[in-house]
Amino acid sequence: MTDLVPIRRALISVSDKTGLKDLAAMLAANGVALISTGGTARALRDMGHEVRDVSDLTGSPEMMDGRVKTLHPAVHGGLLALRDHPDHVAAMKAHGIDAIDLLVVNLYPFEATVASGAVGADCIENIDIGGPAMIRAAAKNHAHVVVLTDPEDYPALRDEIAAHDGATGLAFRRRAAMDAFGRTASYDAAVASWMADRLEDAAPRNRIAGGTRVSTLRYGENPHQRAALYRSSQGGVVGADLIQGKELSYNNVADADAALALAAEFRDGPPACVIVKHANPCGVAQADTLTEAYGRAFDCDRTSAFGGIVAVNRPLDADTARAMAGIFTEVVIAPDADDAARAVFAERKNLRLMLTGALPDPRRPALAMRQVSGGWLVQDADTAALDPAALRIVSRTQPTEAQMADLLFAWTVAKHVKSNAIVYARDAATVGIGAGQMSRVDSTRIAARKAADMAEALGLSASPAEGSVVASDAFFPFPDGLLAAAGAGARAVIQPGGSVRDAEVIAVADEAGIAMVFTGQRHFRH
Template sequence: MAGHPDRVAPKRALLSVSDKTGLIEFARALTDRGVTVLTTGGSKKLLSDAGIPVTEVADVTGFPEIMDGRVKTLHPKVHGGLLAVRHEASHVKAMADHGIEPIDILVVNLYPFEATVARGADYDETIENIDIGGPAMIRAAAKNHAYLTVVVEPADYEKVLSEIDQGGVTFATRKTLAAKAYARTGAYDAAISNWFAGVLGGETGDFVAFGGKLAQEMRYGENPHQWARFYRTMESRPGVSTATQLQGKVLSYNNINDTDAAFELVAEFGSATPAVAIIKHANPCGVALGKTLLEAYEKALLCDPVSAFGGIVALNQTLDAETAKKIVEIFTEVIIAPSATDEAIAIVGAKKNLRLLVTGGLPDPKAPGLSTKTVAGGLLVQSRDNGVVTEADLKVVTKRQPTAQEMADMLLAFKVAKHVKSNAIVYVKDGATAGIGAGQMNRRDSARIAAIRAAEAAEGAGLPGSLATGSVVASDAFFPFADGLEEAIAAGATAAIQPGGSMRDDEVIAAADKAGIAMVFTGMRHFRH
């Protein structure tokens, strides 16, 4: 960048922050180094009370804060001091003509919009927490980083002071902080625009923006040759991003992805009945309900104990000691639950690498939200799959009506199928998955794979036949031909749940009637790619 100094030793700083963490110490350090400190309302009171000499911005601009603080820094004496090109003669003359003094450091962090939304503030309060002057100053300072330093969070105070002590803030640091500043205002604007989208019904419109704050640097991504970082958005949904990690190694990219999948699945069952989901590579390998968490875990593990090795275990209730003892018998990567007893925490603690996360609650499967996926040169954005099917939504299409147990198992199976990669086939018996077929290119192969898993699970447990015998089967989308359903019937399914809507529905229904099984249509598809 032509004309920029390598180091800038600051003479004048403007501090205007909402998050006042470390502000007193930073301001005192600046004044000790001979820097004049300008500030605004709340920051001025804090610093003045601490005995730090400061000048209020209103005394510089000659204009008071007005409109309940909405207008205080939007003034040429502020923005001129931020934007002036110091080696440009016309800019220097304009400063002299209008009594504008340069600002060498800008410290601004923004009104807590994200936190305001997260705590459920009403519309008017949320609007008042949209910062205007802050982003304007940040963007101005970041643009003119050739001559000044912009700081948007307290974590950077120490580095700035260290460089001042070495003769001035370097251009490399000013450039890095400018990039960070634009990312911060970009994330802030994204939070606001997406909040508005939610207010307007969830659709994002002609433009869309996404942003987040760095939560974790990772050793690598899905594979060792890929770099990765984890960013948190403003969404306060209980889950892996908001959880407290009580113990264990740092979560990896794959851990976070799989743990999210596990907890979103187990949340489908609420908290009234104990439920456990075991996930491997973002697909469930066992899901069950039980009278206790221990019973639910044992039933879930029975479905596919081979795949459960090195998996993620999600629970919908407080992790207790008995369940913890059972889970740690095999190698497990992560346990996530709303809470955990002290005894359970101690049991898990004996496995130093096993991560234990507590969330304080369950995410609402019906809540709106957005999901995104990148493609070359674009973003695919859709609403979260928050569709929930109840018994009242089901239409019996066969001659035989399902039994009460079949109905309960079908609803469970369809909830699980919603979280299985398409094409998804799920067998369920007595409140537990009996076999899961995921991610195949045709539904018949998924039915076959699920049946193989069910037979292997029975053999491994020393049980006769297959777990799928007497089960129900769920399909995430309609059966395009009868062959997929016929595979499920051959595996032992006595009832089926599927969306319906195929051109060959009559053929599929006829196959069900011929076999004497019950079948219901949901009218809702759950593709998951």
């Protein structure tokens, strides 16, 4: 297999003209002949370069609004021919085909077109055909051809050519081919997913996920695990701007995503703050001001908040920033931050500040995917909102208006707590959270104990769980969990219902004078 291959002819066809001027100048300085199409050819000529049109190369004009222009043996033969294979060389000579040593193509902006909200016809017109075909041809023949699909790769090509006197090495071409196949796979995944969405097909025969690497990470959940971050759509944690602080770790990204998802649930409500530790909320509150919301969320579990991730639903101000900077915090994520808040955080060099712009839409349909041995589990993301009209009060005791507001707040939080999930709340703030236990009664007791611990830490005369409400992400299978909540001082409960022992659980609630509301909706989060 050939190692160093000189670049004598290059075919360039790019929708994204970023870096084209410097690339073309570098190639021209190395005596590389340029071939191009349509708008790229015009741009290169405007830069003063000699360019041969693909239509001149093929002897066929571009047709059908540019849909057909590069699908021709003169192009694909030049890309696919094995230069060290006598039959291929003979075929090239017989048919007047010249070798193409470099292909630079970036595809029609299909993903960006979809993200812009364009209608079906516009999206279809931005499905590239000739581009992927050329990319795959060049990548397959990387023994002889180098292919680039991203302007970010142009400097590396420049350095490679400079190091090898106008040629590229096999190692460089192999890596470029890997990136090229990854790009076409990701592109096709975007098209297939878009079509599945249009057809409202939740389970297409082939499910493909694609993304573009944003960064490699120092390691994964643990130092012995390799990791990287990929972008598959706009916005969210991946699209947030890191204003200050060192690069995020794998765990930082996972926790920040959990915090942002819960903060987004409150994006249209009063100022709200979410504190997350190990992907579970450890404090959530709404209040009249962001500073108050942070303080009340912090007071739910000050121990767990240390080294946590904080997300808010409003732009940050200096007072809130000072409160957050009072303890060690890994990441703060917000829609924005004023100059005074940024100045406060700037004094904490290790604190990472991420700004998202608009918060994600918590009701936007999305997919949740989890790898399992031998395949993937795919489901709709849990974007369901509770319909207040579907609530059923099943107890003799009726919840007060204030209790109902707290029940709905606690239910929203419980949706984002790992199962089995129990959330005690009072006055729009969590006061105890139990997460991830094998037994629901254990989660109930842990949450109550956390509330009692905070009472002691804050010097309160009684546990904040006294007079609270409780949300459970799934039904109580036995009365023991309800009895534990009642023993902690809870006076109202919201749960899905649906247990064969519902009548027994309701009877215990009635005996204890507890209001109970059924949602008919479950929120397991494994």
